[in-house]
Amino acid sequence: MICVIACTNRPNSYSLKIAEYYIKLLQAEAVECTLIDLNTLPESYLFSALYHNQGKDESFNGIKKTIADAEKFIFVVPEYNGSFPGVLKAFIDGLDYPASFKNKKAALLGISSGNMGGSLALSHLTDILNYLGMHVLASKPRITRVEQTFVDGEINDAFVKGLIAIQAKDLLSF
Amino acid sequence: MICVIACTNRPNSYSLKIAEYYIKLLQAEAVECTLIDLNTLPESYLFSALYHNQGKDESFNGIKKTIADAEKFIFVVPEYNGSFPGVLKAFIDGLDYPASFKNKKAALLGISSGNMGGSLALSHLTDILNYLGMHVLASKPRITRVEQTFVDGEINDAFVKGLIAIQAKDLLSF
Amino acid sequence: MICVIACTNRPNSYSLKIAEYYIKLLQAEAVECTLIDLNTLPESYLFSALYHNQGKDESFNGIKKTIADAEKFIFVVPEYNGSFPGVLKAFIDGLDYPASFKNKKAALLGISSGNMGGSLALSHLTDILNYLGMHVLASKPRITRVEQTFVDGEINDAFVKGLIAIQAKDLLSF
């Protein structure tokens, strides 16, 4: 089972649209998938889930179970301030160790409005996932100027579709 | 004015204790200081301050003003999962650009329970602060096995006190 | 076939000794191994192999063939000036792309005299190997205070031997 994570809690993010596209692509290959959209974290996640109500939030417990059940992960990672969104690391900080990621495998896809595509974001995230024992697929494609790849809310860019198709294939055989 | 940031929202953290020690040290040199403890962020910070109530939270607006008024910063950074706590980046993601950090100066101090002392945390944070236009003091000391430096809630370790005193002096002349 | 690389050209380095230990361990498991000691690069490697005699150095051509034939790699990486030795990256810069590393797998082992163990070195090297298409094993153990693990030129430290044995096993199943 592959879990695709849209790594921001911004409502209606490009990351979510790309995560949904990724899932359609994988499902067309008969791969079982689940989506985690960080926008569905509890409002008070930073305090209740991490500290004073640790383990007691039903919706977050459901997300943790989804994570624990997945064998492979796809992180769709927007660039925020030269790295990934803080909510992604806060999310990871609230997960169980080692059940969540250890000895599992992940593919990272960077997206940005600018021309860096999140090189540093993907490097930082690789450090963290490796630290937690998760292997990261070498190929970490970056989609720059992400707005331009969408037409009417749909990805309309053969190059980007190609990037994703190749990475999906690589992850399946990783 | 120097702003010292305890970079976790964990209640009663070692980071907070070290931030408070740092402030006492600077105040003894007649340096004006303020403390930001990420534990005082609004409970729903991740959603309200960043998205649906952006700019409308009075307590966070006060923190933003403190940041805007400071010229130098000290980040006391605990190591969480091979990097810094997610709440720190979420905090940074909610600040104003460029008023917060551009053309200002920062010193980073890493702390950890283990023996890495947050090398990667400080590297990731340097990338982000540099991206936002803030100069980072070269010297980034790391306090490992932080529990052992405290006795009865007070820092009781001449080596650690020395590290902090030297960094404080370096930041003042940076 | 696993290729073990001692990632410095310092004569009689600890890296070389650990690479040799690693090979003995793998050979005891009937794994075929080769050693590359960067001390055996041509003296004028930086200029002749990379530029004016590119492809014409017989000894370096032999090394390139060894690399091309290997499927998995172990990099024994000493910490030099907050990263890995420059000679390692110069070595990589002279290798053929994509025959050398693409779609292959590597394990990284950091060693240092100090207490950092090369965290940043291993992070930088992961970035580079991933860029070249090589998957890196999540677990990247670090041997700190390396001098203390040797007695009479032999590794004499159960903890370090354990680290290496576990990583060897992990790499075989990666």
Place this chain on the structure above:
Amino acid sequence: MICVIACTNRPNSYSLKIAEYYIKLLQAEAVECTLIDLNTLPESYLFSALYHNQGKDESFNGIKKTIADAEKFIFVVPEYNGSFPGVLKAFIDGLDYPASFKNKKAALLGISSGNMGGSLALSHLTDILNYLGMHVLASKPRITRVEQTFVDGEINDAFVKGLIAIQAKDLLSF
């Protein structure tokens, strides 16, 4: 005195051309400059300067003196294999500590043929220079698709000239 370093030993590199442009710009502001072109390192630098003839190479001793005398540095850094050229780190490994870089200041400029502009290269180099005690200017501009900025061997791109002029000004007041 500002020392500008062309961070590759590739003959006739774009890095060298940009370093020379940078020096002309600074000299027009009456700033004293020196150039270090890594192409002028001794052929056997990796072995003789670092190990068996350490300290005895006259030409490298001259370079070390130039470094020791400089107060600020500009590193013109091409992207090689997802980082900076290995020769740059080998060069740094051969310098004296702390006379070379400690408590000095540097500006980094990344260049690439592709569209990444060396984000990771500049991050890795910042880690290393910070480790050695050198402060790094926050702004680290990146010139992508460097070939396109040159016409007849001269920089012919207003945007790139602007980037360099701003960084030069920032370094002078850093």
